[in-house]
Amino acid sequence: MRIHRAFAVVAAAAITVAGCATAVDPITRNAPLKLALTEPVDALRRQSDDGNRQAQYALSFLMQTGLRGVEKDALGAEALRARAGETRTTSTAVYVPGVNGNPGTTMLVPVSSPGVSDAEARRLDVCGMTLLLGEPALGAALCGSPEAYIDLLPGGATLRAEMMRQAMDGIVRIDPASVVDCDSTTELWGDAAFRMATGDHAAAAAAADRIIALCGDDQTSWHARVMRAQIHLDAGEADAALAVMGPVPRPAPAPIGAFASQVAMAAEAMREDWVGYRRERDALLAASLAALRAEPQTQLVETFPVDGGSVTLFARPGEVFNGLEGLMTGILVPADERAAPRGFWLTRRENFLNGKAAWFLDEYRCDGRSSLAHFDARPSDAEVRDHVVRRMSGALLPITTVVEGGPAPASACRWPVQVAPGLGDDPAVIAREGQLAEVRASSTPLP
Template sequence: MTTVDPVVRNAPLKAAFAEPVESLRTRSDNGDRQAQYALSFLMQTGLRGVEKDALGAEALRARAGETRTQAMPIYVPGVNGNPGSTIMTQISSPGVSDAEARRLDACGAMLLLGEPAMGGAICGSPEAYIDLLPAGAAVREEMVRKTLSAVDRVDPATVSDCAATDALWGDAAFRITMGDHAGAAAASDRIIALCGEGRPSWHARVMRAQIHLDAGEPDAAVTVMAPVPRPAPAPIGAFASQVVMAAEAQREDWVGYRRERDALTAASVAALRAEPATRILERFAVSGGSAELFARDGALFPGLEGEMVVLITLTDERAAPRAIWLTRRDGFVGQEAVWFLDEYRCDGRSTLTHFNARPSTAAVREHVERRMNGTLEPMSSSQSGLGPASACRWPVQVAPGLGDDPVVLAREADQAAAESASSTPLP
């Protein structure tokens, strides 16, 4: 049995990103199953000018995954002077199966998100990801151009009142996401000028500080953040502290860096201790600091449920904050759940191990201790440099329990709804 080259295996996805759409439609209509998958991918995502059509995409995938059998003639030579003969044999071709389509979908998502480390793993190999990269980059650029052309810009000069800055803030957030730092800086500067040091300016100050960091101006970043409490209330949360930490590291003020880091970790620990449904399971020493292990349920990402989190208090003044999570991913139909132990830092995440059954507290502790003393290497890692809009790539995961944590936001929303209901007079 031979192994299929990952580059060849990804041909249907490469066609989705690179082949002219009309060519894909023609091949799909003629029964080409790779083209049918490629067209279904575009119909699912609405890329390359193809209109979104979830039902049409699903129908195409059913055709793409159809197993076909055809009879092939094989000549069998004669023996001992006897004449040869031809026999017919059945050869089956499975097309693009559901499992393969899901893998290709995930590979395509990594291309669109620009995640080379995870893409190399999901797409089959780093070489397979690199082979897809030019077509993926072209589609990303097309997405940016389309989005920019569809959104109305807000001229900062036309906004003259702090109470009317919502549209300007939305424009600033869009601009920084699209890489327009000059436009985002102009919008955030206008909000700060109109709103002063009050709470309405805090979001804009965090954005402006990040832009200063990307320009190599850490002193200006620290100055603009001065009025913002750290950690900040919802919905900014831990990110305010993490922006200042990045500025302190950039200017090599390690005393200031440690002060910000330790204050953030302490606030996160205190928040988890105070949560009604969160329980502290164990406190223990680790190499380089101490750890607190909590039982804490809640969705970390769609389809990934958090069950435990370990917050680590560090002694090295330059050490980056980190947290280790036990999460559960439920399987598809007929598949069992899998538990993962992941380490999150601001610059990336690592999968330390996985379990086929829920591990005990002692097992989680053992793995954390081994990771901290350097005897446990991760199974896989995804690094992300501190580039635009990413002073911390994983702010909630590194410092849970604070104002930007979805579990906290959901709890506050439920409390607000309950208070509103109880204060509404009966008819």
């Protein structure tokens, strides 16, 4: 009887200790990654040499990415991870009360700690990538919670700034005046695009103006015109934005695609010309729907009414982003002349957590993205439709939402492809057209 009671007490104590080791809040769980983002590298090296397994993971993360002045070393990172994941066993003293007047005793309970396991290291890696890419909605899911992502955000923002500085090192500035004809504007356009991406809008505007001056209304000027219109929008110059966009067809051919229409829509909205806005919007959505209906690999599922318009749902397999498989897309055609386009996407991510796949239903707008639901198995078409209907009625609140803003360069539409897929800027279209071009080239007989 005493033995059984003593065993029960020890077992309960061991379960309690194990529970304390595993039931860790997301912010504490992300501590190894936070060390990688914030701890001085010299201190990380010392702690790693002393056997601190969190520091070993942190240093391996920097070795993998080559950030914070740490040289890239894939083999060294792998060796550190092996050490960080070593299981160590320690003993915890547990007091066992005496029974029947006998004195109590202290027993040593072995407690195993896996350190930063391989699975946990992979989770931290993916969480870190969402920080480096600036993907809050996905980061909230992968890092454990919105609060956990926010806790890591300052360190992630610092590393993104470092990555941008590294990208700018060695870039030779091109003087727009040194380019004298339209056929020589390729490098100037590359410089303009880089300046725009890094927030140097004045230099981007100077390069775009030079391309427009040299190329006139020719298609070579269209990219520069869209960029120049965006810069006008950032300055609140809607009329100038529409004027410079004049020669650009909407929607535009690849690789501009839907974004040309989105810039014009933003300008019309800034002018509060809602008739012009609706004309641009409806033309864009009609082109997107027609393109999706014409795609050989895409199948129309159904069109159904929702509050504020109708949604057309397509089965459309293919890669949306790296590692994210697209399965379905739904296009909202709004009834309200001022309403913005929306896109709904069902996607699948392999090896999401613990080696298991997960399915996500997301809503995209030009100014933001929301995760509406995630599933352990692929939802049916009816389930997708039900979620979309409830979202449009206001009955379904998103799990996470990210709204465009902050220090990133302004944009008429952050996700033009997601709200109007199937057009010239859609990676799936560009890849398919590239493959067709290769087939045509390979089948052309030599002279």
